Amino acid sequence: MSKKLRVAVLFGGKSGEHEVSLASAASVLKALDREKFDIIPIGITQEGLFRLGVDALPMLEGKAEQEEINRLQRSLPAVVSGTHRLPAFRKEEFDVVFPVLHGTYGEDGTIQGFLEIANIPYVGAGVLASSVGMDKAVSKKVFAEAGLPQAKYVSILKADFKREREAVLSRIETELGYPCFVKPANLGSSVGISKAKDRQELIKSLELAAAYDRKIVVEEFIPAHEVEVAVLGNDEPEASVPGEIVSSNEFYDYKAKYIDGKSVMRIPAELPQETAEQLRKMAIRAFKAIDGSGLARVDFFIRKDTGAILLNEINTMPGFTQYSMYAKLWEHSGVSYSELVTKLIELALERYEEKAQLRTDFAVE
Structure with a gap:
């Protein structure tokens, strides 16, 4: 029987999206295959403190079921615990890190750079793709260079x-x-x-x-339908079916996304086949333009007056509960939430092994 991989799940963070991250992490922790993975939760407080193992579990109260929290507590090694300003991340402790962090100090390349220095595989986009994807001003310039139409x-x-x-x-x-x-x-x-x-x-x-x-x-302002496509993969990414957001508010703001529960996701979006295929191709182009890896959700506008497609933005760690658009798009494309989580870990290890083959020395021939 092969040894189980040790997966550190990072959540919380110094971000306005702290609460969203906790909800995403609760879903990931529940979905991780216990036959394949040993799980170590690591919570980051809004003050930037890292809480490891059992000390991270109180942060999940109200987001994860108590039964799930108890199950995690029973399975955690006692040695992995404590609260630190910046703990030592060592390959001896974790085989791979799943940073379920949204927004600043998590989705912007900062934690990715930290994990690169620690030489630990991690799920999702690398340093460059994370930072470019997070900065809407910079990503728009990159997308323009790639010939992708925008507002x-x-x-x-x-x-x-x-x-x-x-x-x-x-x-x-x-x-x-x-x-x-x-x-x-x-x-x-x-x-x-x-x-x-x-x-x-x-x-x-x-x-x-x-x-x-x-x-x-x-x-x-664009009078448009808001349509989203999920991308999964590394150098040969695949795109999901498109889904449409019908917002409960004037636009799809934080309240419409997470609070009132009245917004509707239409999956698949009611679109001509040709338009759906064009969206999928554009999503992959956007993903490759920022040198993405692992996952991303690519958001589009489809103008109501002309039907023209405009790229809105890319999210390298989108909302990731089992009910989030990213997960639901893949579910409708034939990939379950649990399979999706496992696939992302496999992609992280694949990218790490590929990078490990690169030379880091230089010798004059």
Whole structure:
């Protein structure tokens, strides 16, 4: 009988998406195959403290079933515990890390860089893809270079808005007009995003976004259907069927995603076959453009007036409960949630082994 892999599941984090991460992690912990994996939960508090093993379990209360928490507690080795500012991650302790972290300090390349230095395989995108995917201003430039169509946008710095408010407002009004959407460049789950219909609302929206990030992205309003595609793989990724979001609010904000429960996911989206195939191809192009690996959810707009497809953004660690769009898209594409979790670990190990074959020395021939 082969030895079980030791999987460290990272969750929580110093992010506005802390609570979303806890919900995602609870689903992952339950879905992990106990015949294949030994599981070590690691919670990161909003203050940046790492809680290992049994000390991480209280963070899951209210997110995971108590029976599941008790089962984890019984299976954990007593030696892996404690609270640390920055614990030592060693290959002797973990075979692979599953960072179920959304937003800053988790989805932006920071934890990925830490795990690269520790020389431990990890699930999901690497340092570059994570940081580019997280920064909407940078990713838009990368997608433009790849020839992917997008909505018009303006990227501004918080410092510029403070110093040259009138010039910034005039530029947005001239280039985009009203209504428009204002977003922090480096955040997900629709945190800090708002719709501005006039100058007064624009000022409030910019101030809100600036509270979350030093860089702000403002986009033109597109009357459109919001459609999402899940991507899975490394160098030869596959795309799921597209799914459509029918929001309960004026746009798909944090409340519509996680609180009121009234938004509807249509899977598969009611689209012509040709459009669905085009979306899947564009999703893979976007994934490859940022050098993605493991997983990503790629979000699109389909204009209601012309039917044109516009790339919105890419998420390298999307919401990951069994009821999230990413998981449901693969379920409808023939991959169960448990199979999906196992596949992502296999992809992490595949990428690690491939990188291990690269030379790190140099000798003159």
